[in-house]
Amino acid sequence: MVLHWLSEACLLAGSFLLLTGALGFLRFPDIYARIHACGVTETLATSLILVALLLKSEAALPQVKLLFILLFLMFSGPTASHALAKAAWQGGVRPRATRDAGERPASPAGR
Amino acid sequence: MELLVDIALLSMLVATAVSLILVRGLVASIMLTSIYGLLSASFFVTMDAVDVAFTEAAVGAGVSPLLLLMTVALVGRVEQQPRKRHIAFPLLLVTVTGVLLIVGTLDMPPFGSADAPALQHVAPRYLQQSGEEIGIPNVVTSVLASYRAYDTLGEVLVIFTAGIAVILVLMLPGRRGSVPDDAGRQRPRNVVVNVVSKILIPFMLLFALYVQFHGEYGPGGGFQAGVIFASGIILYGLLYGLPSVCRVIPPPVVEALAALGVLLYALTGVLALLDGRPFLDYSVLATDPVTAQYLGITAIELGVGVTVASVIITIFYAFAAHLSEAQR
Amino acid sequence: MLTLTVVVILAVMLAGLARAFFARNVYDRVLAANLFGTKTVLLIAAISYLFGSPDFLDIAVVYALINYISVIGVLRVTEMRVIAQQEDKG
Incomplete structure (x- = not known):
């Protein structure tokens, strides 16, 4: 019973975080802010939802698989965000703030 | 609930397909192709076709966008503007084919119906006997x-x-x-x-x-x-x-x-x-x-x-x- | 609650799709595709519990793997192109 409510709470928190992440992803002004919005919320929200599902399951094999997904996403999510930000920087996309300060993008980042 | 998920996935599938046509940049098309693969595999999952979804996930969303991307890296990333001259004939062809396909679906039995041809011929035997035979x-x-x-x-x-x-x-x-033999070549790591x-x-x-x-x-x-x-x-x-x-x-x-x-x-x-x-x-x-x-x-x-x-x-x-x- | 989560995931996927279509540059699209991929993992995991068929989890695992590979692959190939362009200029 406790597990059930714990899992429901995790689901609710995870869904809320997902929504905030999506909002930031849609509304934030430049790519770095968007990566921030997605990457940060996504890791926590994913973990919460997967933990909630973990609490819901009884059999061993699904639990192992969920744990595997959880660990994998915890490694790969932040890495992907990092790689993306780094690639965008190397590709010449500059954050809004420095652009306003007078610096133009170094090279067109490609349409 | 299943119906809602199906409707949402299918409408996103259609939206992706339409935007695939509209987008001109080739890298953009490839990213949308990858999303299309993800979506159709989710759709296969909801239809319980797990093995198909597996293949679609690995091939459609994973490997084939990568290979396409490498091709684009070789040939350049902007699609040429299509010439406007011969638009009538292809349009006619596409419309006729589309109408024929839609007419074809009218004859198909509804999803999951017991008297579908696919479930008539050898399928019952496979489903009933495979446990004992295999x-x-x-x-x-x-x-x-x-x-x-x-x-x-x-x-x-x-x-x-x-x-x-x-x-x-x-x-x-x-x-x-x-x-x-370009082992000594340094890339930014x-x-x-x-x-x-x-x-x-x-x-x-x-x-x-x-x-x-x-x-x-x-x-x-x-x-x-x-x-x-x-x-x-x-x-x-x-x-x-x-x-x-x-x-x-x-x-x-x-x-x-x-x-x-x-x-x-x-x-x-x-x-x-x-x-x-x-x-x-x-x-x-x-x-x-x-x-x-x-x-x-x-x-x-x-x-x-x-x-x-x-x-x-x-x-x-x-x-x-x-x-x-x-x-x- | 699981139903609510599935609805939220679908809505977020829709947002990702919209962003992928209206994106300004490659990285935006890669970000959108990445978001879409992670949400697909979650969606399939959640659906497997909603419909009660744990076999679906295998697909979710594949997605988690494939999504990472494709993001890294895309970035590496665009990086190659950036390098090639810079070498052309310099």
């Missing part, structure tokens, strides 16, 4: 690898032929089978990505082996395992460069393995011929029919997996060799 829980695997093993052999041969065709078309002259991927790649390969040898019990099998295995190798190649991955698995070995997988498959069938039974009759492998089926299915799934993995790695090698040639 003895493995996943009916899809028993159909693919035992009842219809001959058809699957044909599919593996198609994949093998595709690999040969790619080698013929793309292999650089005078470089066949040799390891590219991304330490975080390299280290994390180094940790994750063994788990990918392990999961591929799980899919390979668990295909009798859950979704998956040789095709999916081969693609996942190859994706792990491709990731290594992308991060550490073609020379390093060629040292891990030299191109001649991969090409030999591609042929070896097909051979393993076909030889399993020939064993039955030698005993005077029909081609691919597994009962020659053991006295107990269920054990024989199990052995035969494991053998041919292994052949499929080896061939698929090798062919995809070969295709990656061919593309990557061209890319590093173009970068000189």
Whole structure:
């Protein structure tokens, strides 16, 4: 019973975080802010939802698989965000703030 | 709820398809293709076609966008504006084909109806008898690898032929089978990505082996395992460069393995011929029919997996060799 | 609650799709595709519990693997192109 409510709470928190992440992803002004919005919320929200599902399951094999997904996403999510930000920087996309300060993008980042 | 998920997924699928047509940049199209693959695989999941979803996930969302992207990296990323002159005839053609297809769907039985032709002919037998005859829980695997093993052999041969065709078309002259020698060439390395991927790649390969040898019990099998295995190798190649991955698995070995997988498959069938039974009759492998089926299915799934993995790695090698040639 | 989560995931996927279509540059699209991929993993995991068929989890695992590979692959290839362009200029 406790597990059930714990899992429901995790689901609710995870869904809320997902929504905030999506909002930031849609509304934030430049790519770095968007990566921030997605990457940060996504890791926590994913973990919460997967933990909630973990609490819901009884059999061993699904639990192992969920744990595997959880660990994998915890490694790969932040890495992907990092790689993306780094690639965008190397590709010449500059954050809004420095652009306003007078610096133009170094090279067109490609349409 | 199932209906809501279906409707949401299908409308997103249509939206993706329309935006695929509208978008002009080729990289954008490839990203949308990848999303399309993800979406259609989710749709297959909701329709309970788990093995198909597996393949679509590995191929449609994973490997094929990567290969397309490497092509775009070779040829340039902006699609030419179509010429406006001959718009009437293609439009007519597309409209007529579309109308014919829609008319065709009107004759199809509704989804899941019991008197659909697909459920009439041999399907009841497969569904009812496969538990006793083959003895493995996943009916899809028993159909693919035992009842219809001959058809699957044909599919593996198609994949093998595709690999040969790619080698013929793309292999650089005078470089066949040799390891590219630009090992000293420095790329900007991304330490975080390299280290994390180094940790994750063994788990990918392990999961591929799980899919390979668990295909009798859950979704998956040789095709999916081969693609996942190859994706792990491709990731290594992308991060550490073609020379390093060629040292891990030299191109001649991969090409030999591609042929070896097909051979393993076909030889399993020939064993039955030698005993005077029909081609691919597994009962020659053991006295107990269920054990024989199990052995035969494991053998041919292994052949499929080896061939698929090798062919995809070969295709990656061919593309990557061209890319590093173009970068000189 | 699981139903709510599935609805939220679908809505977020829609947002990702919209962003992928209206994106300004490659990285935006890669980000959108990455978001879409992670949400697909979650969607399939959640659906497997909603419909009660744990076999679906295998697909979710594949997605988690494939999504990472494709993001890294895309970035590596665009990086190659950036390098090639810079070498053309310099």
